Amino acid sequence: MAPILEVRDVTRRFGGFTAVNRCSLTVEQGGITGLIGPNGAGKSTLFNMVAGNLAPSSGQILFEGREIQGLKPHQLFDRGLLRTFQIAHEFSHLSVIENLMMVPGGQPGENLLEAWFRGRTVREFEVQVRERAQDVIDFLKIGHVAHELAGNLSGGQKKLVELARTMMVDAKIVLLDEIAAGVNRTLLNDIAANIERLNRERGYTFFVIEHDMDLIGRLCDPVIVMAAGEVMRTGTLAEIQADEAVVEAYFGGSPTGHATTGVGASA
Template identity: 70%
Template sequence: MARINPGLGQGFSGNQDGLLVSFDAVIDVRNVTKRFGGLTAVDNCSLQVGRGSITGLIGPNGAGKSTLFNIVAGNIVPDHGQIMFDGADVTGLAPHQLFRAGMLRTFQIAHEFSHMTALENLMMVPGDQPGEHLSNVWFRPHRARSRETEVRKKALDVIDFLKLGHVRNELAGNLSGGQKKLLELGRTMMVDAKIVLLDEVAAGVNKTLLQDLAGNIERMNRELGYTFFVIEHDMDLIGRLCDPVIVMAQGEKIAEGPMSEIRANEAIVEAYFGSPVVEA
């Protein structure tokens, strides 16, 4: 499979000497605030997701991370601030508009078409296929068949990449929780995603399949150039996959760095997590 073409989003971050250096940001959250009545869920929060990274987002319950994740994904509109995606202001755009722009999201509970096979689920993803229009079926059948063959080949490539060949003709509703998560990951590979938002990818997945899932995320990042933004409760998974890890508390970003540094920061652990083990 071809690597994703890089976009143009440019931001800046500080190095160890405090100097500003160029930083290629796919997602740039700028001073975002969201209130629900008298509750400020996200409070003037700014953060970036670098192109080619697997960036984790963690924090205690009520930290605002889920709200921020939903704002980035287009499910919630912020009261103030901007969401920049690949250099463009996408604040307030709906999820389907972000999908067309190259931002894809997987969910804690997989959203498969249960009465279609795993292969058919993947073939459903690419939009605006000629076969979707009756006029093409009637008057341009060759074009419709050619595109369907192309999509099917890509779907089979994805299934091979994820090692799901043994269930490709199985109804998606019959798959295990882990297989459904792998299938959902595969659906992100059917379009040219600039970033994939992973929402609690470990939920409902047994440890064996979770290792497969993590390995495939790493391969997609390393071999295909995918960028991931991950919200997750499983700190071992975050530690394996993510660098950097961003920590939120009380609606704000309070720390960012490798997981080893986050775990070693006693002030963060004691003040925001209440024990030596970081909990999301």
């Protein structure tokens, strides 16, 4: 099976600084691929290029075999490539269920003429969207906050809402950007369990930037290591943790006793 996502020899420069240097990697369809590396490794810049927030200086990015570099985020969204953020981007003054209902594009109620002259169509579509939102809420078991203002939620609950929003459309791949940041361990366990369920039961493909090695170890195989804008190594987490070059990249040649269990935990 061809990879769902391919990055081929991609470089991104900011003036005289090269943030990503001739980077190549693949993400297999139906898997959960991890991307780790010390701060400044180029991970977020790479994600921003894949998600359409930045254009590469050179190289190719292919999604389902078609070049996508230069496409805008909304165009990639329409193709099924979605991205969550380290800091959740919720509509704080809308409820959780309303946040979910905002996701699907092309809603007839967005068109003034449709709203005036095809009110029945608008209402029927809204019912369908609400039903889907309720299904998502039930799947993620967040019914207790369904009618809470999203701005009132904890950081971890907001991350769950971000994940829920990806379920409101037919996502083919979801880029998860530090889903564990600022989340307590109990809620993080719930998030991880839902990612596993989405992958197993609904065939979601995930590409994950993460510093939490426990989460990476639970979810991801393979794991890709970046340092200084380049891919250093791809393999299982155990293989990567045993690689002296990776340890040196994280700890500057002075590995601690935590190197075999927490590579990158402090990055």
